[in-house]
Amino acid sequence: MSYDVVIVGAGPIGLFLACELGLQGVPTVVLERRTEIDPTLKAGGVAGRGADTLIRRGVVELLGDLPSIADMTGGRKPGADSLQMKTATAGSPPRGHFAGLWILRGGTTPGGAPIIAGQQVIEAALEKRAIELGADVRRGHALTGIDQDDTGVTIAVAGPEGPYELRAGWLVGCDGGRSAVRKLTGFAFPGDDGVITGHQALVDVDDPDFFPRGWHRTEHGLLVHGPMPQRVLAVEFDGPPVDRSAPVTREELQASLRRLSGTDVTVTAVHSATRFTDNTRQAETYRTGRVLLAGDAAHVHPPFGGQGLALGLGDAVNLGWKLAAQVSGQDRDGLLDTYTTERHPAAARVLHNTRAQVALLAPGPRVDALRDIFTALASTDEANRLLTDLMADLDLRYEVDVDHPLAGRYCPDLPLTVAEGATSVAELSRSGRPLLLDLDDRADVRDAAGPWAGRIEIVTARTEEAPAPAVLVRPDGYVAWAGEDADGLRHACARWFGTRA
Ligand SMILES: Cc1cc2nc3c(=O)[nH]c(=O)nc-3n(C[C@H](O)[C@H](O)[C@H](O)COP(=O)(O)OP(=O)(O)OC[C@H]3O[C@@H](n4cnc5c(N)ncnc54)[C@H](O)[C@@H]3O)c2cc1C
Structure with missing residues (x-):
């Protein structure tokens, strides 16, 4: 039997990717060597666009009652006793830290508020959701070998009842920082030792x-x-x-x-x-033939600032719909390769800022002096916003070749009024379908997207202070096109969602 997609690793990223592919109608096999979720304390939460992604897919509601930071600290703010926080935020609660400097006050861009939930809670919710969406999660099954050719990948597995082989059209390694998929396929993984x-x-x-x-x-x-x-x-x-x-x-x-x-x-x-x-490395490409990487398998960096899980979720939400389009044979030239072009720079920014954080955390009087100067500079409004946006990935912009300030950016969670009542971008994003938001009752815009109506959800809505007359939102939440130019919209629909609708 042959499967469309096999995912290796039922960590948060493998499971979330299985959910994304399931939403697009592509069932997956997920191989996981552990028989249970790893109980080791890792991420204590997810912030930035990773948090927004979990909210937009409704996963956050599956996490149960979540503690606030105040609950966890008995009313204290994180790091409330540390000298740096007291001086740099002058009493106002910080939004986050950079190298233990609790100085981040807020960004220019909305979104990104942290979800405080242990990694195991997130993994359990994602595993349940992935299975509901059709994934076959096989615990106790470890990948041991890979052999790819032009038509697919043969995967050797050590299962509880002995070794066996699987054939898949595509293999995605979500098997963590020491990824066997990455090593067996021969992905280059340059970077620094810790x-x-x-x-x-x-x-x-x-x-x-x-x-x-x-x-x-x-x-x-x-x-x-x-x-x-x-x-x-x-x-x-x-x-x-x-x-x-x-x-x-x-x-x-x-x-x-x-x-x-x-x-x-x-x-x-x-x-x-x-x-x-603080081993800091990144795969040179995220695709070799029919093998792809996502999450820690594609990039490793120290955990300062809690960015790893969020970064991997960004990979999975970017890859899911593109791989689904590839699997279903839709004619979207080069779409799958935009996964590397878009996500490689996103991870490179995280590697870069964690390297800087390690430098700023080192002991000694020289670093003390550097931190003092850095704190003073970072306390200015512009620098502070820049740092907040960077740490929560709020300022990420993909190249979509459209001349509008929103194009390539994460679509804000606009409150919307539609014929049936109140809704929002987040609510409409649950299905993982692309959205065309007609915010100005433009028949020409709706007509232009008409041929893609089977793939794109076309929504006529009102919102206060619409950022554009119409906005085309990709399944990962990023804006593919914004404006009123019907030809531009047609071009964007074809580029991202295929020429034969
Ligand atoms: C101390 C610490 C604190 C952190 N805090 C945060 C935080 O606050 N916020 C945040 O966003 N991130 C944080 N991170 C990072 C976060 O934990 C990782 O980025 C995240 O676990 C990556 O998920 P993943 O699914 O890519 O990989 P993993 O979680 O490593 O999952 C990989 C899975 O693949 C399985 N696997 C491996 N090899 C095979 C094989 N051959 N066959 C089958 N299965 C295999 C493994 O058993 C595992 O279940 C922290 C990390 C550490 C170490």
Whole structure:
């Protein structure tokens, strides 16, 4: 039996991609070597366009009751005890941090508010949704080999009942930073080796007040205590881990906490622990023939600023509809290759800003001075907005060859009134279909898109302060075209949604 798409990895990105393909009517097989969701503490939330993506697909409603930051910290703001936050935000709550400087006040662009949810909660919701949408999620099945030719990919799998083979039209590696898909296919993965050893853990200690809460640079590195009572993030700058695969031990965590805090704290229990470094690399291309990469398989970087999951969700929402079009044989020349052209620069920005954050987090008086100057500069309105937009990916713009300020940008969540009542861009985005928003009752615009009506949802709506008479929104939420020029609209429809509607 042959499948259209096999995804390797049921982490958040593989599962979300399976949902996206399912929405477009393409069922998938998802191979996952783990028998259960990985319980290790990783992302504590998702922000920026990744959060907006989960909202627009209705996933956020599947996450249950979510804590606010205040719930998690007992009313304290994150890092409320840290000197940097007190000085730089002058009492107003920060929107986020850059290198532990809690200075981000807000961007120029709406959206991107964080969703506070543990990675496991997000993965469980996505797995349920993916299965509902037709994915065959096979836990306990590890990919072991890949052989691709012109018509498809033969995949070797080690399953619970022994080895077997699968044939697929397309294979997507969402199998994390040490991706077997990437290595077996031979994707180039250039970048830098790490210089730090970090641990994130949930621990019991003999003295819970061994160190103040918040983000603190110390003589040896960075120690973050909180926002939840048992959580520590400990980062030392004396080289990468000797063995990244070895299990994290209680002794190793305790030694790091002692060095960083200058106390003799004793770790009495470890509930969850992970080790990381600032190995910063990116695949040169995200496609080799019929094999694609998404999420951490395509790019790795240190976790500062919590951007990895959001970045990967951006990959998956960009790839899903393009791969679905390819699978269903629609004539959209070069569409699939725009996945790399659009998403490679997006990840390069994250790699770049995390490199800068590592530099700004290093210990020592020179970096102290640099942080002081950086804080002063970043406190000016323009620099602050630039940093907020960068960290939440709000200013990302794809090249769509349309001359309008909204073209290529994320469509704002406009409140809309349609014949049936009130709705919004977010609500209309749940189906994953492209949207043509006619905001000025333009019959010529609706007629121009008429031949694509089977693929595009054409909505006549009113909104206060419409950003354009009409807006064509791709399934990933980015604006393919905006304006009133019917020929331009026809051209954009053909470019993104095929010439034979
Ligand atoms: C300490 C830390 C804190 C973080 N905090 C945040 C945060 O706050 N916000 C944020 O956005 N991001 C954060 N991140 C990043 C985020 O956790 C990752 O970017 C995210 O997990 C990437 O998802 P993924 O699906 O690409 O890869 P993964 O989550 O690594 O999933 C890959 C899956 O593939 C499976 N797999 C691997 N090899 C095979 C194989 N051969 N066959 C079958 N299955 C295989 C694995 O078992 C795994 O389930 C953090 C990361 C760390 C380490």
